[in-house]
Amino acid sequence: MTSAPVSQALPAQLAEATAGESALRRFLHGLPGVDPVGLESRAATLATRSIKKASKLAAIDLAISMVDLTTLEGADTPGKVRSLAAKARRPDPDYPDTPPVAAVCVYPDRVADAVAALGPAGVPGGGSIGIASVATAFPSGRAARAVKLADVRSALDAGATEIDMVIDRGAFLAGHYGTVFDEIVDVRRVCDAASTPDGNPVRLKVILEIGELGTYDNVRRASFLALLAGGDFIKTSTGKVSPAATLPVTHLMLQAVRDWYQLTGQRRAVKPAGGIRTTKDAIRYLVAVHEVAGPEWLDPYYFRFGASSLLGDLILQRRTQLEGHYSGPDYVTVD
């Protein structure tokens, strides 16, 4: 097993966990078990919280600024990516004060189209919108390591500033934690070797694909595995497998980043993706972020929504708040 490049200043028990396959297994299986009933009931209780009026408008604006506007279809054309980019930059042209989204998220071969439409991210005169690309044989992740790394490099060469990688669920479920760990570390190295136009490091999102992990305990283990290996984000799902993001699972992952912060002082991020379609859902997630991780995580740098249709509903609800009556899909762009 290789050691993680970001293991600077890891406390002793965490540094020890990365020492080898068996140490890693000992650490992951030593994590406290999850109480599923308690977790689900807490998630359900927090979901009943009512956010109204000015707070709701603020929550909607925050949620819009946290969206990773995504298109991951076999039928993605350069034109589709261009229109996505236009929507990312100015979600609601009738209300120019609507904040732009955090990033667009596309397949590696469409990154160049996104860069052409948005300008290199973070550069003065270019866009401030991140360009995320899925990689590592998304969504299944079933390819040779060399192929996955080449996939990551091609996305970075084309100008991606964020990489969404999938973990090897097959290896994880078979108990080969070291394999999964090494793969994340290798991808991390490729990302660190790349240079972004603004000089900021490439951010790595690690997709756990919780729909294939089976148990909450596995989600907790996979979360810590990804954090140990140097993932900036832990992301719930590819969006191609059901169930995708759920509130209880996101709670669990928020607990993991909160615990990570307490152990190491490093603040990592969470990205639920897939199945979040309404403003109501999005606000429930924001409540969870506030209550489980803390208000510091209510920032697009530390929390994102992976979504495509969510943005449309957020814009509709924003208009409802501003205009005083319900709006309809006839009044916003259809993607």
Added chain:
Amino acid sequence: MSRLDVAKTYKLYIGGKFPRSESGRTYQVTDGAGRFAANAAQASRKDARDAVVAARKAFPGWRSATAYNRGQVIYRIAEMLEGRRDQFTELVRAGNTSSTGQRAVAKAHREVDAAIDLLVHYAGWTDKVAAVFGGANPVAGPYFSFTTPEPTGVVGAAAPQQDALLGLVSVIAPIITSGNTAVVVASQDRPLPAVTLAEVLATSDLPGGVVNLLTGSAAEVMPHLAAHGDVNALDLTGVAGDQRAELERAAAGTVKRVFAPPPDVTFSADPGTARLRAFLEQKTVWHPTGALSLAGGGSY
């Protein structure tokens, strides 16, 4: 030992399901003689919103269903209503002001029969709408010009306060015949036939969301439907004359079609076609005839 009556919990009908009001409110319904009859759900602004979402979701499927299929479904509603004729007669009779005696029963019977016949009438209309209201237009040029009627979309409607069943069916049937979907606020004082009609609709192959029935105060719910950006038309049949101006003004904000018939319609009379026409959009398409020739000779 005498048996206790099983009292029914009346709920709303939204998206093919029977939810309670989101607000949790109910109100007491009395029969024609002023005695307690039941508790009905009192719909709120948010129930109306949910109903519009359901109606919008059901619209593409219902508008593109074949006219033949829509006719079959509406005929099926009539069949199911026929099967529960006695129950409806009893509900209608209990709601009417003079509710005792042979005469009251006969009157209620006539009203239920008229409602069933009206559904059969509209079931026959579905495949005739395009032929009767559309057509091929004579134009001065080498073109075909066709006009075809299309449904307007989601219609918010207030059912009449009197005529709890026949009036309600008179409002719903023409809306859905041409492929629109409806959010209907039932009579406030006599909602029981409406909620029971919802049970009929739910078992009539009518896709969920095509008709959504809300019970409660039209005065409370209608302004939200009138201003809603995703409602395409309003039917003000059940709204009193003095409240109509306000609703029409709100509807103008999103350029809705508004149908406001005279307040004293007799629903047992010939239904005519005004209600059918009110929720149709005429689309005209021009198409070259093919007789055009570069040589001007019409050689092909």
